[in-house]
Amino acid sequence: xxxxxxxxxxxxxxxxxxxxxxCQPILGHNTVFWYRQTMMQxxxxxxxxxxxxxLDDSGMPKDRFSAEMxxxxxxxxxxxxxxxRDSAVYFCASGNSNTGELFFGEGSRLTVL
Amino acid sequence: AQTVTQSQPxxxxxxxxxxxxxxxxxxxxxxxxxxxxxxxxxxxxILVIRQEAYKQQNATENRFSVxxxxxxxxFSLKISxxxxxxxxxxxxxxxxxxxxxxGNLIFGKGTKLSVKP
Numbered sequence: 576x577x578x579x580x581x582x583x584x585x586x587x588x589x590x591x592x593x594x595x596x597x598c599q600p601i602l603g604h605n606t607v608f609w610y611r612q613t614m615m616q617x618x619x620x621x622x623x624x625x626x627x628x629x630l631d632d633s634g635m636p637k638d639r640f641s642a643e644m645x646x647x648x649x650x651x652x653x654x655x656x657x658x659x660r661d662s663a664v665y666f667c668a669s670g671n672s673n674t675g676e677l678f679f680g681e682g683s684r685l686t687v688l
Numbered sequence: 689a690q691t692v693t694q695s696q697p698x699x700x701x702x703x704x705x706x707x708x709x710x711x712x713x714x715x716x717x718x719x720x721x722x723x724x725x726x727x728x729x730x731x732x733x734i735l736v737i738r739q740e741a742y743k744q745q746n747a748t749e750n751r752f753s754v755x756x757x758x759x760x761x762x763f764s765l766k767i768s769x770x771x772x773x774x775x776x777x778x779x780x781x782x783x784x785x786x787x788x789x790x791g792n793l794i795f796g797k798g799t800k801l802s803v804k805p
Contacts, residue, residue: 598697606790615761618779618795631792664731672790675740680732 577601579678581667589688592653596683599648600669602656607650608677609642610666618666624650625672657687692782694796702728702804703768705780708755709799711780717741720761721783722756723793728776736778739763771804777801 580599588594600607622642622684623631632642639661641653654661658687670677691714701707713722726735739747739756745753750767767774800803 608792610793616794620792620794622793625790653696666733668733669792670790673789675723675738676735677790677793678735678781679725682731682733684731 581678586683587686591656594657596652598650598667604669604671606670608668609652612664640683659687662687689804690791690794692796696799698800706768707741711763713782714762723781724765725779726776772803
């Protein structure tokens with residue numbers, strides 16, 4: 576059963592620490608998205624890759640956030656330094672650019688103290 | 689910019705009854721996709737149903753169906769024979785096609801649906 580895998584599922588860290596979240600997209604998918612979900616803002620796009628190339632990261636705070644796809648099986652989202660306002664659930668989703676469907680991972684819940 | 693509006697923050701329905709969740713969107717695009725996603729307390733985002741804008745026929749998936757009104761930019765979700773397992777947050781989402789291919793999803797704020805026994 577193909578699925579998007581995200582690690583860690585939960586992360587508690589202190590302000591100022593570096594946080595790295597990882598995502599393994601579904602094999603064969605060529606698009607990867609990072610979304611952030613908070614009560615106040617809902618679901619927001621942070622970054623979007625197609626064929627490992629970044630297409631849109633306009634929603635991502637560039638001073639502390641970075642997103643990469645080192646290879647087709649791994650996407651990473653890094654926060655350095657983390658701040659309490661980064662506390663949220665971070666979702667990775669993958670899809671095929673020729674279809675309309677996106678498949679979501681189970682999310683990484685980040686708490687920054 | 690595209691926007692998606694869900695005007696019902698919360699709804700409830702009795703088990704076995706039918707409920708309709710509303711969604712409107714704003715876009716100048718002619719070709720796009722629309723989706724309903726379900727997020728239960730487990731927080732997993734689950735695709736419920738998808739509609740291509742170029743298709744006039746409303747999409748259906750078992751107990752779930754949509755009423756897609758392109759001119760009115762309306763995309764409501766009807767759940768028939770509601771089940772306790774349908775209790776969840778429901779998100780309407782719009783996908784603009786990027787270069788003719790899959791683009792970003794823009795989500796509404798969600799409707800919290802409670803199915804009561």
